Amino acid sequence: MSVRTGLIHLLCILFLFPIYAAAEQLDDQWLNQKLHKYKPRIELWQNGWLAVHGTSAVADAYRASRTHNRACERVHAVSAASAALGAADLLFRPVIPNQSNDDPEQQMRTLAENIRWRKSWKGHFDGWLTAIAGAFITAAGPGKDSDAVEFFLLAGLVTELEIWSLPSGAVKDWDRYLSGHHEGFPSRKRDSSPSHAPLVQTIPHGLKLTWLF
Numbered sequence: 697m698s699v700r701t702g703l704i705h706l707l708c709i710l711f712l713f714p715i716y717a718a719a720e721q722l723d724d725q726w727l728n729q730k731l732h733k734y735k736p737r738i739e740l741w742q743n744g745w746l747a748v749h750g751t752s753a754v755a756d757a758y759r760a761s762r763t764h765n766r767a768c769e770r771v772h773a774v775s776a777a778s779a780a781l782g783a784a785d786l787l788f789r790p791v792i793p794n795q796s797n798d799d800p801e802q803q804m805r806t807l808a809e810n811i812r813w814r815k816s817w818k819g820h821f822d823g824w825l826t827a828i829a830g831a832f833i834t835a836a837g838p839g840k841d842s843d844a845v846e847f848f849l850l851a852g853l854v855t856e857l858e859i860w861s862l863p864s865g866a867v868k869d870w871d872r873y874l875s876g877h878h879e880g881f882p883s884r885k886r887d888s889s890p891s892h893a894p895l896v897q898t899i900p901h902g903l904k905l906t907w908l909f
Contacts, residue, residue: 727800727873734807734866738791745858746786753779767839771847774830778851781826782858791862808870815859815867823855 756776760769791814793806813819827848835844 723873724800727804730866730869731800731803731807734863734869735792737863738807738811738866741862742786742791745861746783749779749783749786752776753783767837767843770837771834771839771843774834774847778826778830778847782854785822804866804870804873808867811862811864811867814862815864819859820855823858824852827851827855 753776756772756779760772760776763769763772791807791810793803793810830851831844831848834847835841
């Protein structure tokens with residue numbers, strides 16, 4: 697590589713690096729705006745459903761301990777266990793990640809992935825599996841078959857309402873960010889994988905400048 701070519705490469709790097717840094721800053725600003733927009737909504741959803749499940753678990757457990765009817769005791773005990781599982785799911789698998797990472801891109805990625813998972817068939821399957829298990833346990837007891845059917849339908853309805861009410865705007869904005877169609881640096885596509893190719897790489901006979909458009 698000639699001295700002239702090396703100088704040209706160096707000048708390109710010195711010229712493009714401020715543009716790259718400015719693009720990173722614009723992206724971070726856009727992501728922070730979206731995080732500040734969606735986090736309060738999701739926290740409200742999460743705390744609201746946590747209160748619903750927690751109140752239901754306490755109320756049904758109290759009723760089960762106070763009744764002398766074995767059938768009613770079984771129904772309320774199963775309902776309390778189901779509600780407790782719903783509360784535990786939100787506590788130990790929250791939608792908003794419990795992380796100290798200040799990187800807005802990583803926070804937005806994790807948030808979108810968590811929402812996408814809950815709205816996928818896996819999230820529906822978890823809820824309906826609890827409904828089926830609770831219905832079988834109720835039906836195996838001394839109560840009426842209608843109690844099991846009622847529990848199954850009510851648990852399934854709660855599952856669908858919980859999933860349907862979860863705000864999903866963060867997923868759409870994350871997809872827009874990956875495609876580059878957002879209000880930040882125009883037409884700047886991003887890789888969805890955690891690791892990105894380095895800006896400058898050494899290759900035989902010179903340097904390779906990687907610039908994403």
